Amino acid sequence: MTLREDSVGVEDLVLLEPLEQESLLKNLKLRYENKEIYTYIGNVVVSVNPYQQLPIYGPEFIAKYQEYTFYELKPHIYALANVAYQSLRFRDQDQCILITGESGAGKTEASKLVMSYVAAVCGKGEQVNAVKEQLLQSNPVLEDLLEKSRVVKQLKGERNFHIFYQLLAGADTQLLKALKLEQDTSGYAYLNREVSIVDGMDDASNFKAVQSAMTVIGFSKEEIRWVLEVTAMVLKLGNVELSDEIQASGISASGICDGKGVQEIGEMVGLNSEELERALCSRTMETAKEKVVTALNVIQAQYARDALAKNIYSRLFSWIVNRINESIKVDTAEKKKVMGVLDIYGFEILEDNSFEQFVINYCNEKLQQVFTEITLKEEQEEYQREGILWEKVDYFDNGIICNLIEHNQRGILAMLDEECLRPGVVSDSTFLAKLNQLFSKHSHYESKVTQNAQRQYDHTMGLSCFRISHYAGKVMYNVNSFIDKNNDLLFRDLSQAMWKAQHPLLRSLFPEGDPKQASLKRPPTAGAQFKNSVAILMKNLYSKNPNYIRCIKPNEHQQRGQFSSQLVAVQVQYLGLLENVRVRRAGYAFRQGYRPFLERYRLLSRSTWPQWNGGDREGIEKVLEELSIHSEEVAFGKTKIFIRSPKTLFYLEEQRRLRIHQLVTLIQKIYRGWRCRTYYQLMRKSQILISSWFRGNMQKKRYGKIKASVLLIQAFVRGWKARKDYRKYFRSGAALTLTNFIYKSMVQKFLLGLKNNLPSTNILNKEWPAAPYKYFSTANQELQQLFYQWKCKKFRDQLSPKQVEILREKLCASELFKGKKASYPQSVPIPFRGDYIGLQENPKLQTLKSSEKGPILVAETVQKINRGNGKVKACVLNSPRPDPEPRLLAGRTSSRILLLTKEHIILTDAKKSQVKTVIGLDSVAGVSVTSFKDGLFGLHLNEISSVGSKGDFLLVSEHVVELLTKMYQAVLDTTQKQLPVTVAEQFSVKFKERNVAVKVIQGPSGGENGKLSCKKKGSHGLEVTV
Secondary structure, X not given: OOOOOOOOOOOEHHHOOOOOHHHHHHHHHHHHHOOOOEEEEOOEEEEEOOOOOOOOOOXXXXXXXXXXXXXXXXXXXXXXXXXXXXXXXXXXXXXXXXXXXXOOOXXXXXXXXXXXXXXXXXXXXXXXXXXXXXXXXXXXXXXXXXXXXXXXXXXXXXXXXXXXXXXXXXXXXXXXXXXXXXXXXXXXXXXOOOOOOOOOOOXXXXXXXXXXXXXXXXXXXXXXXXXXXXXXXXXXHHOOOEEEEEOXXXXXXXXXXXXXXXXXXXXXXXXXXXXXXXXXXXXXXXXXXXXXXXXXXXXXXXXXXXHHHHHHHHHHHHHHHHHHHHHHOOOOOOOOOOEEEEEEEOOOOOOOEOHHHHHHHHHHXXXXXXXXXXXXXXXXXXXXXXXXXXXXXXXXXXXXXXXXXXXXXXXXXXXXXXXXXXXXXXXXXHHHHHHHHHOOOOOOEEEHHHHHHOOOOOXXXXXXXXXXXXXXXXXXEEOOOHHHHHHOXXXXXXXXXXXXOOOHHHHHOOHHHOHHHOOOOOOOOHHHHHHHHHHHHHHHHHHOEEEEEEEEOOOOXXXXXXXXHHHHHHHHHHHOHHHHHHHHOOOOOEEEEHHHHHHXXXXXXXXXXXXXXXXXXXXXXXXHHHOOOOHHHEEEOOOEEEEOOHXXXXXXXHHHHHHHXXXXXXXXXXXXXXXXXHHHHHHHHHHHHHHHHHHHHHHHHHHHHHHHHHHHHXXXXXXXXXXHHHHHHOOOOHHHHHHHXXXXXXXXXXXXXHXXXXXXXXXXXXXXXXXXXXXXXXXXXXXXXXXXXXXXXXXXXXXXXXXXXXXXXXXXXXXXXXXXXXXXXXXXXXXXXXXXXOHHHOXXXXXXXXXXXXXXXXXXXXXXXXXXXXXXXXOEOOOOOOOOOOOEXXXXXXXXXXXXXXXXXXXXXXXXOOEEEEEEHHHEEEEEEOOOOOOEEEEEEOOOOOOHHHEOEEEEOOOHHHHHHHHHHHHHHHHOXXXXXXXXXXXXXXXXXXXXXXXXXXXXXXXXXXXXXXXXXXXXXXXXXX
């Protein structure tokens, strides 16, 4: 046992001071609030359910606790599991881990953690790994199938077993239909309708996990189906409603209200529904001479139905446990050691305590007796090993309570069995009267009768109740139904009916139903069976090394972070934690080996600190002598020192803390002095080094300046002497030679500098370095132009023929409309498509294409303004752009499809796809277009052409820039002449025999919205608003 500096509160309650319930609860609450959910009582682990996942589990922590002893790390369930496993493996001792606590205290989770730890640390191998996987997968199966008492009735706020809800939520429609079930949980009498869903629990996914786990364990598909069918049968039994009936003789009987439920059960398990109904509503009494059939009243029939449901569920659970044990059984002839994990319900004190609470509390009473005896035995054995005198320990021996319940002739269970077997009128009242008579003077038994005899008044004691003073407190039991529950007999008719079923699993669960094995001997009562089971359990516990885990529920709402001291206090009492601590503290509360004790406390004595060369025990005696520890407070064993009172240990810890503080202060003082000295010495060496470098550098700089000055003076003197000596030899051309040399050097420098600083080869980048001198400006501009032309050529060489063609079209459009047409900038980034009417997908238009040679350059829908009157009517133009807005022509127009080929312009009726006009490109005299963003243009024709005699065309196009660009190129390619393109707001068109002046004015939108309206101005004028 060690004390750690980072502990929260007291990690081992054996060292708790003062030893009172209030201080114990305060310590548990402090640790719980700091997420320390485990606390020790010696080698007992107290676990408080956190109701959340804490980061203290997994392979990392398993490896950590595997490497250390029990007390070296924080309290943890892994530490206890490791002690049990090490004792099993290396000491060859069978182990048993007892986990007790209320429902919701975390017993199942604790058992899963123990099994996961054992599975992780045990050996490897194909067979071992298979068993480990099956062992782990048994958790989701067994935690859904527990004891049978909850099947037919649940406590307030508690739901039935998880498997029922998981089956209804997770089974698919086909499986539910096969099991005769419906998904709604409210339709089943055995399920608590108030609590059908648990927060954070996904029943559907858990059902899949259970099925998967059963498969891993080794259940066949057929066996899984059998288990689900039997589970469904239990649910459906709860919906079998029974009603009152009166026989002809006037005797009360019972019957089935609705036979549908019984019929569905019969169909599912292969059982005659009439046979099942007969078994539920009647009972056959058989002796050696005669057989009597007795009708059951409604209450008896309901009891028989519930007894059948509980028995089916209980036997199914036993079958599953045996099936799992068979799966994980290792085939070996070697001697095997066993580790058992017992998850048992804790002590119960309810508002109304009946037979179930009586036997549960009896079992916990026996477990407390075993715990006390084994703990005292371990203490005594350790004292004997260490040579310490064993003193008699004063503790409460609950053997008198166990004897009160289990005595073979004069115990409560024996009296209950005697009353059940006694002929004559037997009732719960006669049973209570017998107890009152037998235990009237027993110190741990009282009832209304015994209180009256002692002239005591207790209004809480009922007439049909008795009270037992258990180790965990007084519990009052109501004897109503004790006789019936003790009998808890499954009527022979029901067993025989189940055996007659064709269902293999259900039939195997009731072997006593076989007529060949029928026996007239009365089966043992529930109390006798429970007593025998407890006796077997006690025998197993005494033959194994027990380890204890006490689970506590911190609050009723299963909420994280909430600690109800009142609720925990009740559980502390039921679990007997204070009594456990008192037993552990009997004699000496603390013991530790000499070496670790001396290593921890040797700093408290000048004799042992900092060096001690003597023995460990002698060193400890020196330490205790200097601290003036009274000799009665300690005892020296062979290998350990024993300390009687926790106060003495806490005194040692306090002295150690103060001493550590002194040593830390001393170490800090010495360290700070050393650090300051070291820093000073380092700074001094640095200053000397910096000074020497600085002085040397200053001298070097001074020498450099003197040397430069001397060289400069020498150069001037030599130059003066040279000029003086050779002046007469200078010619008139020397100046020109020098000038040319200097100029060439400057040119060379300029060109080399330009070579090393050429700008990017991107054709859009027009940066160019400026000329360093003004007389290089012309050459610099020429070089810039050459470089740009080279970049353009390099760019063109990389283009494909198609890209060249696209750029030529864009270049042509730029020459025609850049700076002239307002809609030109919008057309620049948009590629020319040519086909805007889906020419390839329209069969009618394909016929028009076939009559022309060469490709169709442009195909789009245009609007033709009537040449007769210049009026247009409302019309919506097609637009290839996404989400087009309607474009209206306020007047009369004709929708035409315009096809531009290399030789013709073809205008076709948009609806009938019939050719209206074919214009040769040699007949086109020019085009006129406005500078606005509109699509209006005039197509001027030669008068000598057949089409031109009718006049020019006034058209509206959505892609006027592309259309006129390609028309310009087509005319140029065909006629080798440039097509005149006029950009103006006023132009003249010829309509038949007269010229019409077209004036285009800009409306509020500037032609951007595509709306266009025409207004006639006399016979020779047309005003168009865009």
